[in-house]
Amino acid sequence: MDMRTVTPYASAIFIIGTGSAFAQAPEPFVLGTIYIGSDATTSIGIDNEDLTRTTPKDLQEVFKSEPSVSVGSSLPISQKIYVNGVEENNLNVTIDGARQNNRIFHHSATTYIDPELLKAVRVDPGVAPADAGPGAMAGAIAFETKDVGDLLEEGRTFGGRFITEYQSNGDVFTNSLALFGVSGRFEYLAFGKYADGGVREDGSGGEITGSGTGLTSGLAKVAFNADNGGRLELGYEIVRDDAQRPLRADFAGLRGVLDTRTYTLERQNLVLSYRFGNTTEIWNPSVQIAYNSTDLYTGPMPGATDAYSGKTTSFTGKIQNEFQVANGTVNAGLDFYSDVADINGEGTAVFFAEEQATNIGLFVQAELDITERIRLSTGARYDFQEFEGVDGTRYENDGLSANIAGDFDVTDAITVSAGASRVWGGIALAESFLFDTAWTYPASIEPVTSENYYLGANYRVGNWDFNAKLFKTDIDNARTLLDPATGLFNGGPGQVSDLDTEGYEIGAAYTWTTGFARIAYADIDTKVNGGPADSYIGRYLTTPLGDNLVFEVANTWDRLGLTLGADAQIVFDTSAAGAPGGEIDGFEVVNAFAEYTPRRMENLTVRAEIDNIFDETYTERATYGQEFATVTPLREPGRSFNLRATLRF
Structure with missing residues (x-):
């Protein structure tokens, strides 16, 4: 794709907001997203205001305005997140503070969550x-x-x-109900959702194999707020997807065979937390214990009788205390996890296999204002891990992790940021669907380690915000089961791989009293074991992403109760080993919405959306298999007209 293609899409989006942008007062509309260079961790923050504005239906839409965060697959059951080109299996992923253990099947999602439940997402890319x-x-x-x-x-x-809500592509109907309240010092919340729909079509009118909707989700919370400021909260969250999916849920077919089988995935998260009362500058502790599980059942292939049930569970806990010091805070504590992954074979393949790991970590993290212009975030942790393999083989390992990141305000308008970390990760559990009862473990498996670096800058002038960032991550000894001699995932339980990823991101935003417009671009390059990465070799690690350009604009007219917005994603052609002509094709997709709240009925909001306005036929860049002639990748849905009504009472 030529950069000249960008111009009409950019113009179409900016038209929505800029007509009123420069007539507004200078005090800007505050964006929920934290831009690169804004703090010592260069976090990406997606808050409740962002999620309310975008009403995402899946993880792709949650992150669609973040060019360095990609989500593959058009089916939520097989969506995986890539941050700076690195798959989420290599990140610490939590839901309400509870660490997740979802490495169950390479063809299914790692973290399946219903965005309707979310109020915020924070991403610490690289240096955490x-x-x-x-x-x-x-x-x-x-x-x-x-x-x-x-x-x-x-x-x-x-x-x-x-x-x-109704979506025209696939005739998808979605209904949800939330009830909530307070009674004395108690709070309670109950939420349930059900979505059902048929097979969707891509931009050319072809059916997307296994793309029907069959989702239920729920959230329940109860909390008690004590007189002394303490708070006890119990939360339970569940997501269940049960429908016909492609034989391998992250691509449509292999060697032209487009068929389906049953996939049933259920993920649960139970969290109990307590924040102590009567806090002081040196006494501000909190405690959390949690349990989460992911169950995946895959039905028999056509003509076969074998079915499989895999499960991952994690019991976790954390106790920490935040100390106020002269120029900031210091957070210190202990956390632990006990992870289990297992697989049951049914039919003619009756077997059971299991791996497990436990870990105890001690940590300290300081957030300090060194001077009025210098901020520093630095910390360390030491972890002790025990690992047990399918055959009972045990390993004990321990290691140190450390991080440092800082911001320096060169002037009132210019901030430069930099950070680095060295992380020790122990031995990761393998994917349960690849367990083999005949595995023989080596005398030792080298624990995974990584190094992360970034350098960023931010320039603020008036209502404008400009940012840039360079980043690099090197991961050594990641447990992938990839046999380097054959290039196949049958090398036994001790096989590891190395990942190198680097890239940059640049962006600009203009905010005004009632809206904003922003543009961002990221270019990411990844290598596995020193060579170019494709989506097969990159399993558990990465996928070819190349460069990605995103636009977003929105404006609210309060007196009318009206908000208009649009966004676009432009992904350029990128080189990839094995792809036809050595390249994966790029694409351009544009979406728009209008949201109206009647002044005489402010408890009702009606939203109309057009997704994929120009009916583009494309595959999301992070989706598996686009480089291989034998693989039919999953297309994204074509144009869809969506209508959503929200009634508050």
Whole structure:
């Protein structure tokens, strides 16, 4: 694709907002996204305001305005997140603070979550703080679900929200209901959702194999707020997907065979947390224990009787105390996990296999204002891990991780940032669907380690914000089961691979009183074992991403109760080993929405969307298999007209 192609798409999006942009007062609209260079961790923040504006239906839409975060697959059941080109298996992923253990099947999702439940997402790309948790080889992702305070109007003790939605592509109907309230010092929240729909079509009118919708999700929370400021909260979240999916759920077919089988995935997350009261500058502790599980059943292939049930579970805990010091805070504590992954074969292939790992980590992380112009984030953790293989082989390992990152305000308008980390991750559990009862483990498996670096700059002038960032991650001894001699994932339990990824991101944003417009571009290059990465060799690690350009604009007219917005993604051709002509084709996709809240009925909001306005036929860049002639990759849906109504009571 030529850069000249960008011009009409950029113009179309900017037209929505810029007509009123320069007539507004100079005080800017505050964006929820934290831009690169804004703090010592260069975090990407997607807050409740962002999620309310974009109403994402899957993880692709959650991150669609972040060019360095990619999500592959058009089916939520097989979507995987890539941060700076690194697959999420190499990041510490938490939901409401609970570390997830979802490495179950390479053809299914790693973190399947319903965006309707979310109030915020924080991504620490590359350099993550020590208190984010263990295994943050290339950073961390923290999902946070909604609380009563996010939904209940001020001054009320009870409320509810009903949402109904229709998507024309696939005739998808979605309904959800939330009830919430406070009674004395108690808070409660109950949410349920059901979505059902048929097979969707791509931009050329072809059916997307196995793309029907069969989703249920739920969230329940109860909390008690003590007189002394303490808070006890219990939360339970569940997502279940049960439908016919492609034989391998992350691509449509192999060697022209487009068929389906049953996939049933259920993920649960139970979290109990307590924040102590009567806090002081040196006494501000909190405690959390949690349990999560992911169950995946795959039905028999056509003409076969063998079925498989895999499960991953994690029991986790964390105790920490935040100390106030003269120029910031210091957070210190202990965390642990006990992870199990297993597989059951059914039919003619009756067997059971299991791996497990336990870990205890000690951590300290400081966030300090060194001077008025210099901010520093630095910390370390030490982890002790025990690992047990399928045949009972045990390993004990321990290691140190450390990080440092800082911001320097060169002037009131210019900030430069830099950071580095060295992370020790122990031995990761293998994917349960690849377990083999005949495995023989080596005398030792080298623990995975990584090094992360970034350098960024931010320039603010008036309502403009410009940013740039360079980043690099090197991961050594990642457990992939890839046999370097054959290039196949049958090399036994001790096989490891190395990953090198580097790239840059640049962006600009203009904000005004009632809206914003922003543009961002990222270019990412990855290598596995020193050679070019494709989506097969890159399993568990990376996939070819190349360069990605995103636009977003929105404006609100308060007196009319109207918000208009649009976004676009332009992905350029990129070289890839094995792809026809040595390249994976790029694409351009544009979406728009209008949202209206009647002044005489402010408890009702109606939203109309057009997804993929120009009916582009394309495959999302992070989707598996685009380089291989034998693979039919999953296309993204073509044009869809969506109507959504939200009633608050």
